Amino acid sequence: MTQKPHQLLFLALTLIGLLIQTGGSQAANPVLERRKVIGTTAADQHLTDYFRDHATRLANRSLKNVKDLKTWEKKRVQYRKQLFEMLGLSPLPHKTDLKPVITNSITSDGFIVENITFQSRPGLYVTGNLYRPIKQEGKIPAILYVCGHGGVKKNGIIYGNKVHYQHHGEWFARNGYVCLTIDTLQLGEIEGLHHGTYREGMWWWLSRGYTPAGVEAWNCIRALDYLQSRPEVDGEKLGVTGRSGGGAYSWWIAALDERIKAAVPVAGITNLKNYVIDGAVEGHCDCMFMVNTYQWDYAQVAALVAPRPLLISNTDKDSIFPLDGVVDVYNNTMKIYELYGVPENLGLQITEGPHKDTQELRIHAFHWFNHFLKGDDSLIEMAATKFHTPEELKVFKTLPEDQKNAKIQETFVKQAKAKVPEDSAQWHQMQEQWKTQLQKKSFRGWLKKNDSNTKTKVESATRDGLTLQTISFDSQKHVPLKLFVVMSKKSKTPQPVTLTVLNQSEWDTYLNELAPVFPGMDSATPLSPQGEKLFQELRKNVLENQTAIAYFTPRGIGLDAWNPEERKQTQIRRRFYLLGQSLEGMQIWDVRRAIQELQAQPEFSKSEMRLVGTGEAAALCLYASLFEKNISELDLTGMPASHHNGPALLNVLRFLDLPQALAMAASRSRVILHKVNPKDWAYSSQVSKKMGWDEKQLQIRK
Template sequence: MLIASFCCRPVSGQQTRQANNILYYLHGEAAAITNNFSPEDISPDEWKKLRPEYYHQFIEMMGFSMDKIRTPPTVTLTGTVQEDGYKIEKFYYASSPGLYVPGNLYIPDGIQSPRPAVLYLCGHAHGQKAHYQAHARRLAELGFVVLIFDTLQFGEVWGHHWGPYNQGWFHWYSRGYNPAAVELWNAIRGLDYLSTRKEVDMDNIGVTGISGGGSQSWYMAAADPRIKAAAPVCGAGTLDSQVGERRIDGHCDCMMPNNGFQIGFQEIGALIAPRALLIAQSDQDELYGMASTRDFYQKLSDFYTQFEAGDNVSLVATPGGHSYHETSRKAIFSFFLHHLMGKNIPPQQLEDIESNPSKLLPEERLKVYGESPPDGDLTPVIQDHFIEMPSPPTITDEEDLKKLRRKVKDYLLTRTFGAFPKEPTALDGKKIYQTADLAPFGNSTFSFTSEKGWRLKLNVFYRKPPEEKHPLVIILRSPGEERWDSEGFAQKVAKGQNVAYLEVRGTGEVGWAPELNWHVRRAAAWTGRTIASMQVYDAFRALTFARTLPGVDPEKISIAARDGMTAIALYAAFLDEQCEEVILQNPPGTHDQPSPKSGRDFPLEMLNVLRITDLYQLPALISPTRVVFEGEVPEAFNWSREILEKTGRPPFTMPG
């Protein structure tokens, strides 16, 4: 049967193949973030207005507040080592209750008045403060007070720096947790401690480190205005290079914030300006492309020039891989002497670090703890405590539920789904083909554009005359499903109704090899989205498109899904606000669950979602859309059941 009211222009297979490529798409989105912010084109007056918002977004993505009242941390001294020209105090401090940070403070001998200080932030090497002691030692010999402390991983107490990276803890994204936040907070609290020391001149504070310590040097200088000079080493590159060249695959999870606001390193660098900044980068670094670093530096340099501070930013390029070089080390020493002490000593006139292991202290001499860390140390489990998850909201009446729905939607649209296109792409619906078979009134396959670069299909089986308006049930196909699985599901939940089958990104024709999932999940988060949030957008757009189709009653569209895809159905309905019914089979009750290390399960994570809601709350939030469970109702959903009963709304139901 022909449906003359709908456009029948075919879509070529070549057109589809050129789109629907997840790697190409993510690279394009990373490039858009990189190019979206051009600091060289922003005047100082404009930046004065823009900076507070960028700063707030950066700090929020890190997972804490700089506004809360802080007192100096509690410090416990455990020993002192006297060396030639300086001493090393061994101590630990409580960065937050239960989070203990073991550190060494290098103090030059004979201090008569406050001295400039440098925070040395360790990279991810075994031994941490012992491994990098030569840098702290040399800075102390030059007259600086130096604080160096362990990171979460590879120090005296091992925590987890690698969650999504090698543990399968992609639910960190849903929590809004990133180990970079803990490291940054520890550094800020370390500086709070230094502010109590009479030996330290708080008007002249520097920060430096390599690799993870390099990225942390960027973060610390951007976050804390007490930093006067920063010298990150092998710690920054543009996002398009990171994603497009897949350099992120070698990175720890801390090397980029959970990017709910879609910022790049340009914004972080701009937050440092016009304070002194030295970027040190090796030219054959596996983790950072030199070309991207040079481009990044040039943009920042132009930005600094507008502040009449062009001399405050510089780049030192060194030969080799992801490592220090004598040239970069001496340049950093000269840089700090100039900007923190007012001494102009060329790098070539300075001595390098001590590289002979026999002349350095053994790790045991620098250890802070004895047989064990302090009782109650949260370092190994800080990922479960650093960001406090909200308790289920208390709802007493209909007005409470309306307020909660508005609050959740506003939050999700800015922090979880913020990467949705600001202006939706035209749906550009087309009919690919139709048959007189497979359903009483035939089958038509349509295509539409969900988002630029993604052309999806909606396969409609007409069990009712298409000349009339009838209800439609959209079935979300699941990744990796067996043939006829969705059709069998439809027979249970949509008997006699018009049915459409949808493949969202990550499934069917718009899927990708399972072994890519690990990369895609991490790369997507760096660009401010997740696989699940992209799938939600696809399903949401499909609902809009379905209302334009012949034979469809636009007020009677339902969406049905199984297993992990039920989360996609619920959020799509929540955003759509017009679904008649959502049908769920075997839904998960929460986003807060880990994955296998390979990342080859259903990706439930959505950035920051657990800071505001969880899956079990969605049936109440989408009301008056009805929720039907095919099979048992997981216990977690009792919260929504109780809220619906309390507010007098129709409860969710079982089929039949």
């Protein structure tokens, strides 16, 4: 039987994939090797093992239970809803008037280019160039080309990345397509922001459930609306392609919108192993990632394109989309295409080279669209070349005053506004709903039970009438932590205990000075004069008040501090959120485990427990108290008033903020909040008044 050219192409690409899977190996890449290494200490190695373990877990369960098409079709509906949510698009924004404007039109070599803008939502401007043939008969297929990170800026004037990628649109127009090439948020004519967590320290993006990937996806959805409004376009024959960042946006729109009938994402996706274990995340800005609430691996995104034609395209020496991960995504996605009985609709193209826009990559993309959108399998004879200057393709002479692009992160995902409950029944209902949302949307990374087999170790010593204990335990596998306990040698059981959760500065200036007195620590080192002074103050406090005090630092702090280099600290936090966690969310888990370990000790099994924390540590105590029993009091100092400047918890601002969490905690325990502005906590005070609590139940002090 004679095979058609596209079948030969698919066969060749499939064989390449199989060869790579079974026998190939990627040459050592110094950039990749550097990114893999978090640091050199034991704590860094524990963290490396933690990331490897959790990335592997998510990879192993991704698409695992999909054995037949019926199961997949059911899960597919659920997965698409989850993806909309993880991109900040649930509920889906209202489709408002696009208000398209063509600011200029140029006739060129066989095609016309129109400089256009539309508003994907009021004030969110999308700038682009629409390329179309001068001559056409009837409606023709259209391609949405989404740009990667190739911005063009001359003499302080931004022309957009559409200018950098113009040759793609020009080729399509010269070969019988309409092509709309659109700028991205950060590199468009109106400069927005992709680098919130990558560079700007805007960790509240995670709390808001915001990612610029959602803006790019929404702009793509509206771009399809615009294309379908054009009289030249066959709205049933739409394709999408782009490379690097544009490759990622190609994935989002192809997975979300079935109007896309063929897709060629170029260098836009790999797997969690590459991102988290191999450190490829360090080469990517935030636009490449969803907020991974439901803990996906990336083949789940690719699988949502099935059974529509999809060509996964990459080079073999790409340091930010490594070859093994790309092939892994292809292999896992193929399982879904096989369930549909259309393996020929999925292709894998690997060409030689680095992360670069090459002619070899373009040729196969052009062929893919020709076959699936036009039924044309002829050879590609025309190269893609650039025809225009940046000045010719610029949309705006003056930027619109009502633009929201620059600060779209502040409004794109709606923040919840909590109402004060009318009565105790409504308050109970609100609390139960919030706890459920926290568990499902913010703390999904928590374990149902500790997964470590390491037994807790308790070491004891005495000094100057005190019993000193070091309790070593695993918060979870690869997270070894310590509790340091001080109590009177003659203490009675049960006795009250205060658990103080320390931040890094408190460890450095306080507990690190006291560390030599605890068993299992460096007892050969004598206390410094400052340490001796602190010890005597601690001794006096414990003996006079007949109380026990426990000190604790969660992961990443104190003995478990990781590589302090700022860049590594940033990329560590980003690895957590790619796993559907946040560092602070898992630190709250650590505080919970510390409470559990203390309560498991005979001296404290029936004791009242008081939690103490300052700054962000106060917020960790606050949330831990919502999920543990027998917490009699919270003593919190200088706690941030909002997750906008406090701990990052995935999605939390979509349903509550710290004042609501404080009110929840005060329903369970006595709460004293020090050194804050009472106005910031008005909601908590209003709930207290409405519920008729005793004035000592919630105390808010300046």
